[in-house]
Amino acid sequence: MADAAVARLVTTLTAPLDRVRDAADAPDLLRWPTPGDGRSAGNRRLLVQHGDTELAAVDPDSPDAAAVRFPAPWPRRFGTCTVAPDGGLAVFAGVHAVRAVDRTGTVRWEVRHGCWEGSCRTLHTTYEEYATDRRHLYADSGSAVFSADGNLVWAHVRGPVAAFGPDPEALDEWLVLDAADGRVLGRAEAETAAVGSDHFPHPDPARMGLCVGEGQDGVPMLWGRWDGEKLSVERFCDDERILTDVSPSGDRFLTVTHYEETLGVHRADDGSVLSELDTEHTVPRHPGADPDDQDADETLWDYACGFLDEETVVAGTSERDEEYGEARHWLVSTAGARMRLTAQLTYPFPVSGAPTALGDGTWYTVSEAGDALHVWSR
DSSP: OOEEEEEEEEEEEEEOOOOTTTOOOOOOOEEOOOSSSSSSSSSSSEEEEBSEEEEEEEEOOTTOOEEEEOOSSSOOEEEEEEOOSSEEEEEESSSSSEEEEESOOOOOEEEEEEOOSTOOOOSSSSSSGHHHHHHHGGGOEEEEETTTTTTEEEEEEOOOGGGGGGGGOEEEEEEEEEETOEEEEEEEEOOOOOOOEEEESSSSSTEEEEEOOGGGGOEEEEEEESSOEEEOOOOEEEGGGEEEETTSSSEEEEETTTTSSEEEEEEEOOOOOOEESSSSSOOOOOTTTTTTTTTOOOOOOSEEEEEEEEEEEEEEEEHHTTTTSSEEEEEEOOOSSSSSSEEEEEEEOOOSSSSEOOOOSSSEEEESSSEEEEEEEO
């Protein structure tokens, strides 16, 4: 039986947009590892929220800071978005283009690409061309993120129309862009057929992790390195593990298997597994489950988990737990030759969903209404 560890509420961050009035997603806390060794100065953070008409960002470490608002070029269901570490530029990764917008709403640059709607072969020039087309409401998507120093934008996009052919796995591309003007500095074939994707910044601005969701077909994991002239890409973990976080030093990364039964810590240089932890014989069945319910014997990790510090991971089993009662979160030690579940976190009030680690000893949970983030420490 795991020990109990008390979670202390550090702060509650209120969402800058109204979820109903502004048709907004729940807020998120973007973070960028400190360039260099990642150990010294902690992470830079921005509280961001994506609505249908605008993206709002606020510095959570400046109590009097006002939210910066960027006009959204298309509704939120038509792609993903990110913000520069200094809060001066927003990048929207849409169905047909990656577009950078500054605080005044001025388009700084745009890189168009093939359409993410699988059957569409049009190289669109504007969102309005497909705004009312039902098929495009359910288009796949890529993603974009700023490097740790804010000088580069890494973007996973659908390839140009000329690249479309009989093999759908030749469609996606990975780009390295100059954040100042959108110039394509590096380009590589991703060899993926994405439904969606997520980037994971490394403390070294020249390195980046990319996890690509292909539905039931797998979860390719790519690691990119930009040497100033060429983008080189490696593919790790046989498309079977979901990348969830990079350690503060950048030496290791964390994964969960596609079917959520195993956590893994890997060496960042080559993707090799350093240690693993299964839920079987590790995470107890939920105390709220019916004793006769044999399905409750199977516990599963959440897809979201991450490093609290270099040797501690916070992970949840909340997706599975919600069938039986309150969400459960766990502390896992990665020190030594094996991972060990060390404690179950206890909270002063019920929390929902998975925990998101911030790499500085803290983590956050999203309020049940999706209108605030609760930041916690041990």
